[in-house]
Amino acid sequence: MDVNPRYVAERDNALQIKNDLGPLDGSDPSKEKFPCCLVWTPLPVVSWLAPFVGHVAICREDGTIVEFSGANLIYVGTLSYGDVARYYQLDRQQCCFPRTIGGHTCNKSYQHTEFGTGVRWDDAVHLSARNFEHRSFNLFTCNSHSFAAHFLNRLSYGGSMDWNMVNVWALMLSKGHWVDGSAILRSFVPFIVMLCYGVLMLGWPFVVIMLSFFLLIAGWYLLITYCFKNLVDDED
Numbered sequence: 423m424d425v426n427p428r429y430v431a432e433r434d435n436a437l438q439i440k441n442d443l444g445p446l447d448g449s450d451p452s453k454e455k456f457p458c459c460l461v462w463t464p465l466p467v468v469s470w471l472a473p474f475v476g477h478v479a480i481c482r483e484d485g486t487i488v489e490f491s492g493a494n495l496i497y498v499g500t501l502s503y504g505d506v507a508r509y510y511q512l513d514r515q516q517c518c519f520p521r522t523i524g525g526h527t528c529n530k531s532y533q534h535t536e537f538g539t540g541v542r543w544d545d546a547v548h549l550s551a552r553n554f555e556h557r558s559f560n561l562f563t564c565n566s567h568s569f570a571a572h573f574l575n576r577l578s579y580g581g582s583m584d585w586n587m588v589n590v591w592a593l594m595l596s597k598g599h600w601v602d603g604s605a606i607l608r609s610f611v612p613f614i615v616m617l618c619y620g621v622l623m624l625g626w627p628f629v630v631i632m633l634s635f636f637l638l639i640a641g642w643y644l645l646i647t648y649c650f651k652n653l654v655d656d657e658d
Contacts, residue, residue: 443514447485451601454500455485458543460570462508462594463501464609472636473613474595477503478566480550480573483543488551490569493558496551507605508598514543518578528578537583538576546576563646567591588647 446457459481468475479489479501491502518528521541528534538553540546550573557564567587574585600606620628 446483446511449509449511450485451506453485454487454506456481456487456506456509457483457485457511458514459485459509459511460590460594460598461487461501461506462598463504463506464612465503469609470612470616471632472639473610475591475639476507476609477501478570478590478594480547480570482547488547490551490554490557490559490566494555495559496555504608505605506601507609508594508600510594510598512579516580517543517546518581519543519546526578528581530578530581530583533583534578539578540576543577546573550576562642586647588643591643 447455449456449459461479461481462476464473464476477489477491479487481487486498487500487506489497489501491497518526518530518534518539519541520526520531520534520539523531523535526534538549540549550569553572554569559565565587567590570590571585571587574590575583579585617629617632620632624631
């Protein structure tokens with residue numbers, strides 16, 4: 423089957439735009455600037471019981487943090503729950519920035535178009551924020567990880583339109599970089615203190631309680647993400 427030359431030209435133009443992406447400034451934790459990154463910080467109380475559970479936000483090309491942290495609330499500038507502890511810089515070369523349906527560089531052109539796209543990084547950030555500023559925050563079904571997943575799907579990041587709360591969490595856990603040693607301490611010391619105190623007061627059954635809590639959280643998110651997708655609010 424012949425390929426429409428116009429689509430070929432549009433795709434070539436989109437590839438050229440990707441190749442012409444300008445350089446990014448380096449991350450600067452002192453100024454809370456993390457260009458094109460996902461950033462993470464522990465959540466009060468929740469992270470004390472499950473230290474790998476936290477709050478995620480996305481960042482603009484200039485490093486400005488944009489987060490979904492409450493009902494109809496998009497906050498720009500800093501994280502609501504503390505300084506950034508971990509960050510992961512995304513690769514703009516793995517994003518799809520189509521200006522037309524023929525300009526897709528991913529293999530999910532129709533699905534991507536139906537979901538919603540961005541013509542550049544900051545455009546995708548803005549559109550994702552506009553989408554979530556009218557949503558109700560819910561820790562269990564529509565949270566910061568939902569916001570990050572929506573953003574990655576808008577980019578068709580890595581050629582995938584299947585980003586969700588679970589694989590965003592896994593991405594940060596496996597590839598995120600600690601800001602510094604104090605960030606590690608801030609993330610784990612409350613958990614260690616609570617664990618030691620619980621064992622001291624209740625004995626080893628407290629460890630079982632903590633483990634059960636973590637498994638309950640993990641099971642819940644796996645269940646609603648992969649078995650009851652209609653409950654999860656990370657789609658357009």
